[in-house]
Amino acid sequence: MPAYEPPLGKSDLQHVRTTAYTHTESDHREYGARNALGGELHAAGPAIRRAENKVRPVVTGSDQTFAYVSKARAAKAPKGKKPVKRAIAVKKPKIGSAAADWSRWPAGTTFRIVSTGQMYRVEDYGWALAGRNTIDLYMPDEHAMNSWGTREEPIQILHWGNPDDSLKLLMPRQRYKHVRRMVLELQGNEEEAAAMR
Numbered sequence: 001m002p003a004y005e006p007p008l009g010k011s012d013l014q015h016v017r018t019t020a021y022t023h024t025e026s027d028h029r030e031y032g033a034r035n036a037l038g039g040e041l042h043a044a045g046p047a048i049r050r051a052e053n054k055v056r057p058v059v060t061g062s063d064q065t066f067a068y069v070s071k072a073r074a075a076k077a078p079k080g081k082k083p084v085k086r087a088i089a090v091k092k093p094k095i096g097s098a099a100a101d102w103s104r105w106p107a108g109t110t111f112r113i114v115s116t117g118q119m120y121r122v123e124d125y126g127w128a129l130a131g132r133n134t135i136d137l138y139m140p141d142e143h144a145m146n147s148w149g150t151r152e153e154p155i156q157i158l159h160w161g162n163p164d165d166s167l168k169l170l171m172p173r174q175r176y177k178h179v180r181r182m183v184l185e186l187q188g189n190e191e192e193a194a195a196m197r
Contacts, residue, residue, distance in 0.1 A: 044096025048117030103185030108161030
């Protein structure tokens, strides 16, 4: 079992260690491109470049859609001219799959990586993540996985998953130690979870 780390405080803005995985890794081959919820793994859409450059992402509505407004569009009209109304293109980001300890980020938790603007949903878990403050981001291939490596990243939680739903999914899978550790934490038995080896 990996060394136990005390959980981060529950907050909508967190600084976490992120790693990357793909379905062709040796420990994931038997599952293929399937996640722990029984669905398909998905890579996130491309990174959204930093706001200081040309584009400012604006979160609108409850579905967290991003509107892209260029500085040129946002500029005021020249003196003596009426401002022209312009449509703003709205593009829904592609949400990628992520793996995490479900007692810390329950299944269904959706978050945005602040530095890239990419969005992910927790749909998977793994042995090396149980009892740790690490989120594993799904990548479509080994090149993208290796390019990401390990990074400390600020994330913004957009929606918290339901711990009770995660517990129901994990209860029948407790023959695996890492799942048992998550179950213990979800049940409030942190000391017992920390003592597992």
